[in-house]
Amino acid sequence: MAENNSNFMSGVPELLILRLVREKEMYGYELVQAIRERSNEAIALGEGVIYPVLHALERDGALSSSRKTVNGRSRVYYALTATGAKRLDDLAGNWSRLTGAIQSILVSGVQHA
Amino acid sequence: MAENNSNFMSGVPELLILRLVREKEMYGYELVQAIRERSNEAIALGEGVIYPVLHALERDGALSSSRKTVNGRSRVYYALTATGAKRLDDLAGNWSRLTGAIQSILVSGVQHA
DNA sequence: TTGCCATACCTTGCAGCGCGAGGCAATATG
DNA sequence: CATATTGCCTCGCGCTGCAAGGTATGGCAA
Numbered sequence: 001m002a003e004n005n006s007n008f009m010s011g012v013p014e015l016l017i018l019r020l021v022r023e024k025e026m027y028g029y030e031l032v033q034a035i036r037e038r039s040n041e042a043i044a045l046g047e048g049v050i051y052p053v054l055h056a057l058e059r060d061g062a063l064s065s066s067r068k069t070v071n072g073r074s075r076v077y078y079a080l081t082a083t084g085a086k087r088l089d090d091l092a093g094n095w096s097r098l099t100g101a102i103q104s105i106l107v108s109g110v111q112h113a
Numbered sequence: 114m115a116e117n118n119s120n121f122m123s124g125v126p127e128l129l130i131l132r133l134v135r136e137k138e139m140y141g142y143e144l145v146q147a148i149r150e151r152s153n154e155a156i157a158l159g160e161g162v163i164y165p166v167l168h169a170l171e172r173d174g175a176l177s178s179s180r181k182t183v184n185g186r187s188r189v190y191y192a193l194t195a196t197g198a199k200r201l202d203d204l205a206g207n208w209s210r211l212t213g214a215i216q217s218i219l220v221s222g223v224q225h226a
Numbered sequence: 227t228t229g230c231c232a233t234a235c236c237t238t239g240c241a242g243c244g245c246g247a248g249g250c251a252a253t254a255t256g
Numbered sequence: 257c258a259t260a261t262t263g264c265c266t267c268g269c270g271c272t273g274c275a276a277g278g279t280a281t282g283g284c285a286a
Contacts, residue, residue: 007273008156009122010243012215019219029263038221042214043121048245051265072253073262092219099212101155102125105148106132106205120244123272142234161274164236185282186233 013045013053015095018088025079028054062087126158126166128208131201138192141167175200
């Protein structure tokens with residue numbers, strides 16, 4: 001059963017990571033802060049969220065990793081692959097459809113057919 | 114420990130239900146269909162999602178229920194209470210802040226401070 | 227009558243995700 | 257020398273969404 005379950009609201013951390021890494025390759029610790037800062041503290045995903053997602057994405061071939069040492073610090077940088085780019089498009093599309101649908105319910109006044 | 118945990122993306126079914134019930138009182142089965150239709154099939158929450166949420170909301174005083182019989186059919190109608198209206202505002206606010214934050218990450222090109 | 231579908235309610239059990247909490251190691255700071 | 261920061265990682269749990277199943281009534285067609 002290689003079916004993809006998961007509930008309708010999940011996968012946002014994955015989406016954010018893929019999107020950020022598309023700009024430039026980043027490492028885990030950096031992503032944790034980037035998400036917090038770029039979301040204006042509205043979203044604060046800890047390392048316990050980020051790292052497992054990173055590993056899963058690499059395992060699925062959506063990200064490629066390379067260990068680099070920058071001023072004495074060893075970091076694992078992740079870059080978007082072609083597979084990852086496709087996956088990003090899918091997730092972004094789903095997200096947009098989903099929020100659109102929710103918005104249309106939230107916004108509408110009473111309407112009759 | 115009566116602390117409210119739950120993850121950052123949850124509570125959408127609750128939000129949708131509260132919003133729909135604000136217009137007019139509705140019953141469970143009706144909500145299931147309303148959400149599917151008004152979201153253009155983008156969201157399809159089953160009864161296994163709706164009923165438990167309904168019960169929880171009533172337990173918390175956000176909804177009040179009244180059993181009514183309409184052309185031979187017995188239904189449990191739910192109406193929004195004052196508490197529920199407040200809760201709806203909170204959830205809607207959170208949702209809006211959250212999607213705004215996500216959007217700002219999804220949309221932005223690279224930018225530095 | 228006997229089916230069968232739609233309406234209408236409900237609960238149980240599980241998978242999966244998010245996440246806190248913790249642990250390790252190296253560099254920097256006071 | 258102690259403490260904070262950077263940077264990586266994993267375990268275990270809570271909670272949520274959800275499929276699956278169960279009950280009951282009404283309408284309709286064969």
